[in-house]
Amino acid sequence: MNDSQEKPVAAGEESDVTDFILQDILTGVLAPGTWLKQIDLERRYGCTRPEVRRALDRLAQKRLVEHVPNRGYHVYEPDGRRAKEVGEIRIILETGVAEAIVSNASAESIKKLSVLADTFDHMILMGTMLELYEANLAFHRELLALSGNQELVDLITEIRQRTSSAPVSQWRTRARIEQSGREHHLMIEAIRNGDAEELKILTKRHILQG
Amino acid sequence: MNDSQEKPVAAGEESDVTDFILQDILTGVLAPGTWLKQIDLERRYGCTRPEVRRALDRLAQKRLVEHVPNRGYHVYEPDGRRAKEVGEIRIILETGVAEAIVSNASAESIKKLSVLADTFDHMILMGTMLELYEANLAFHRELLALSGNQELVDLITEIRQRTSSAPVSQWRTRARIEQSGREHHLMIEAIRNGDAEELKILTKRHILQG
DNA sequence: TTTACCAAAATTGGCGCCAATTTATGAGTC
DNA sequence: GACTCATAAATTGGCGCCAATTTTGGTAAA
16 A cells, blocks of 8 residues: 555546545455555545545445544455345345336336446456446446336445455456356346246345355 | 524533434434534534534435535435335335244343333333434334344444434324334234244334334 | 663644635615 | 615635644663
């Protein structure tokens, strides 16, 4: 964490620092356990001290980093128990809306899902870890949006982040990633066939394997 | 919001301002739509400007207040759609762990639930709105804790707050509150009988009526 | 050689000031 | 009398400084 490189500041500029730090945690650039020194972040992201502090506080609220008073903030270590529990929650929720998804799916929305699934597959070969992560997220958001429950989409997006601190350990092998890509298409096929039970089974398996 | 009363500052002192504002929103002291002027909060809770700002930012993250740049923060108006969606989520989750709750319940934990249910009943008559809210929360937390999923407990506690901005409109009549109290006991009874299906039905009804 | 203690450097975090933007007020005009 | 524009008041929000605490490095003693 002492690589005081100059300015990777994204061109967008007025964007929030929180997102940049979040991305670096999710992609593993900032490894679990790392102490996030304010002065380093300040320089690394080219922003001011109060901005860094606000970002750290937000990430602490989201339980992505831990705050130790007078000691600072550090990235959470991967927590096996929590990962397991979040998986359980996701299974309950995502299988719980399987019927709604199947009945709400139009030809158009299935088409859109296919595009996103293809994008994911493409990113396996051509994209960065971040692009892959975001392609996956986009697919699952679109899928859940079919439930008609916007709060659910946001909620799952949120709790997904809580355990993805170690995406490396989750997506260890390329074989698993490719398997995920195939499962996306299988889920689309189940929706096309109006087979909610099959969608549930696939969803459960998909979440359990990561 | 121009009642610049002196200092209701709680005796505890080093506690977080965020919780005080949160309580006042949940109990309706700070009504939906109210603009939260920093200088007022500063005086009302006897704290500094940065503390107020941090609290407002946290509440905005939790979607309890809305931030309008250069205009300030105001308490969210009750959102029918969101309330409905959060209700759906709660039903899926809480009925989804009904089996686990029933099978994990020991004689001791049932006893503990009974005490909390009685406390709630007591608060209907003797307590303030905040005490009632907290007694209700305590019962449901204890109930969900039996699922063995700590993340789930925290998650539901969190999303509960997102729509309880208008607890007054939710718990309009005393009749409904008393009905809630009775349902708590019915749920305990279902657990004691090992009847997960009955617990699901009660849970669903309990959430739908508020 | 190891341990305890002290001093110096570094880091966190509280606090207040001031610029930028918005809202309210009042005067002038149609 | 109502509308518009300009000026003044109020509010938000960015930024930097300094005190408090912790950590590190060095020195002296056992």
